[in-house]
Amino acid sequence: MEKKLITELAVLGSAGLALASTTGQAKAATNDNQSDAANAEASQKTTSSSDALAKAKSDYKKAQADVSSAEAQAKSASKAESSAQASYDQAVDNYNQASADVEQTVSSSDVQNAQNDVSQKQQAVDNAQKSADQAQADVQKKQQTADQAQQAVNTAQQTADASAQAQKTAQNKVDDLKKQTAEDPTAIADSQLIHYSSPADQQYYQDQLKNNVDFLQLKDPSQKTALQQTSVRQAIYNIDNFKASEADEHRMLHLDKLTSEEKTELNNFVLRAINSARKAAGSKELATNSTIQAMAQDIADGYKADNWKYGQGHDTKAIYKVTKNYGVQGTPEMQGVENLATLFVAPGFYITDPTIEYENGKAAMGGTGRQLTPNNPYYMSMASAKRLIYSGILSFLFNGDEWAHARSLVFGFNGNNGLAGVSVETYNTPEDSLSPENLRLHVISLDDTLLDHDAHGKIESSMANVEKVSGTPDVSAEELANYQNAKAQLASAETALATATVNASNANAQLEKAKTALSFAKQELASATSNYDAKVTALSQAKTALENSQKTYAQLKDAYENPIANKAKREEAKKQAKAKVDEAKKVLDSAKSALSAAKANLATAKSKLSKAKKNLSVAQSVYDQYNKQKADKKKSTSKKTSAKTSSKKKSTAKKSSVKTDSAKKTTTAKEPRAEKLVVTPTEKQVAVKPVVSRVASNAGKSANFAMPKRVVNSSEELPQTGAKTNRGFIFLGYSLILAALSAFGFEAARKRKH
Secondary structure, three states: OHHHHHHHHHHHHHHHHHHHHHHHHHHHHHHHHHHHHHHHHHHHHHHHHHHHHHHHHHHHHHHHHHHHHHHHHHHHHHHHHHHHHHHHHHHHHHHHHHHHHHHOOOOHHHHHHHHHHHHHHHHHHHHHHHHHHHHHHHHHHHHHHHHHHHHHHHHHHHHHHHHHHHHHHHHHHHHHHHHHHOOOHHHHHHHOOOOOOOHHHHHHHHHHHHOOOOHHHOOOHHHHHHHHOOHHHHHHOOHHHOOOOHHHHOOEEEOOOOOHHHHHHHHHHHHHHHHHHHHHHOOOOOEEOHHHHHHHHHHHHHHHHOOOOOOOOOOHHHHHHHHHHOOEOOOOOOOOOEEEEEEEOOOOOOOOOOOEEEEOOEEEEOOOOOOOEOOEOOEEEHHHHHHHHHHHHHHHHHOOOOOHHHHHHHHOOOOOOOEEEEEEEEEEOOOOOOOOEEEEEEEEEEOHHHEOOOOOOHHHHHOOOOEEOOOOOOOOHHHHHHHHHHHHHHHHHHHHHHHHHHHHHHHHHHHHHHHHHHHHHHHHHHHHHHHHHHHHHHHHHHHHHHHHHHHHHHHHHHHHHOHHHHHHHHHHHHHHHHHHHHHHHHHHHHHHHHHHHHHHHHHHHHHHHHHHHHHHHHHHHHHHHHHHHHHHHHHHHHHHHHHHHHHHHHHHHHHHHHHHHHHHHHHHHHOOOOOOOOOOOOHHHHHHHHHHHHHHHHHHHHOOOOOOOOOOOOOOOOOOOOHHHHHHHHHHHHHHHHHHHHHHHHHHHHHHHO
């Protein structure tokens, strides 16, 4: 009895789970079918509404075209009706006049009056002709005056242009002379020498050099400060004191390809500055010649060949190699002839004239300036080269850091035959300066004490042929004469400019006066022309009036002289006029009918257009509504599908958990603990096992059915019918299975106890 009860409970529980699962699946299938049907219906409705909308748009467009066509026809009909009405009215007027003419009687006085009117009209024509002739003569006179005024303007313009050109020429001459006399050439040359700010500063500076005081060896800070802040350094060590001539500003140099003349000019420029400092200190001035200049150039070439860098000091090996060849004493380790200055070139430092344009390394006047670039590295004006080299000389003499160069250049080489030569070398050191293009200034100095007299070298052989370069301003007599002449010309040029300015002003005043007269003459001509046109119009009107008067007179005269024939003509004219009235009436009636039809057609077309517009609005609204419903349905279906998938996952997990618990209980009932008791299966135990197996099997199968879950599509929807019933079946099934398992466990425990 107990086994039967357990078996029945298990069977009933499995059946409950199966029923719940079947009910849930059926419900889900029903919902899916309903959803598919709804989607199909929505799709069909959307397609239909789309077709309806397209047709409504087509109908509306056609109605618009029909209205436009009807409006054009109505407009044409209205125009035709107006024209027909005007023709009819004129025909009626002509008929009335013809009727009146039939009844008219002409007397001799009527004929006489008509003849008098012809005479009056003829007199009016004669007067109008006379006025027109006078107006035409006035136009010709005014035209002549205007032509003369135009010629006066042309002449005044030529005079004004010539005066302006004369003024410009005079101004250019004054500007040129002012430029020539802006700075005294002597003052320019003097600015390129070495000057001291005061005699006291000069004496202090020379004392330091004579006493062999080296700034780098001074230990007393006060001595350093005093030396560094002397007015000599402050007043002289300033490149702004340098001035260049206008000619030098426009002479361009290629520093790697200097001509022999350019080298000599730069050589003498340096010596003149150095000799000015030597002269002020009481030292002998150094001379120069082509041989020592060549030696200086060979030394510069040696630096370039050795790729000598900034910071390496003097290239003594290159210097020794060259000086030995020229018969000068020295060693590869020591040199006593060179003063070397590195000149760092910053872009734009030396381009001072904005009127210079550089093209392919050549300077041309009249262009716009540009800075030095790596693509055009070594071009600069002679003025810029001198300015840069002058800064190197100042550094030699007044750098405030070391005095060896200064002592050498100011007090050195005071023996016999003191010579000096200068060379300039370009080199690239991108790591050393703001610009990759730099210059090195080599000043080579010596006297008899440095010569190898046994060698009888090139320098010694050249001593008989030297050039004195004085430390005074280098101004030629020609330059001074040109300057003085320019100053003298400037005064007269300024006077000529003043006269030219007055002439130009007077010419402009005359031009404006002539232009004013021309403007007045043109106004007078325009007025005369307008008056003439009016007179011609009046003459034409007088002639027309005369012709009409003559025609009337002829008709009256004919009627008076031939009354019977004339009346017959008038009767015929009346008859013809009546026929034209009838014809015009028919045309007018036809035009009115056409206009009425066109208006009716237009009204019909507008009515159809209004109806088509309403239909289009309705079709658009329906189409939009169906699309909205379709979108809402798609969104709802997506939510249902997501909820259904989630429900299946939860149901499967729950049933799997129940199955596991059932399996554990079954195992516990079938397999007692071995360490306590080993029991041989009895007949009753064996008989119970199939029941437990079936329960477990059924439980496992029930786990494959998805558990129904309440799905809420939106806040407005109600729960789906059947979900509550399914949950009841599930609860009942699981309860029965658990009851069967409990009963089996109780029976097994009772058997072990006994």
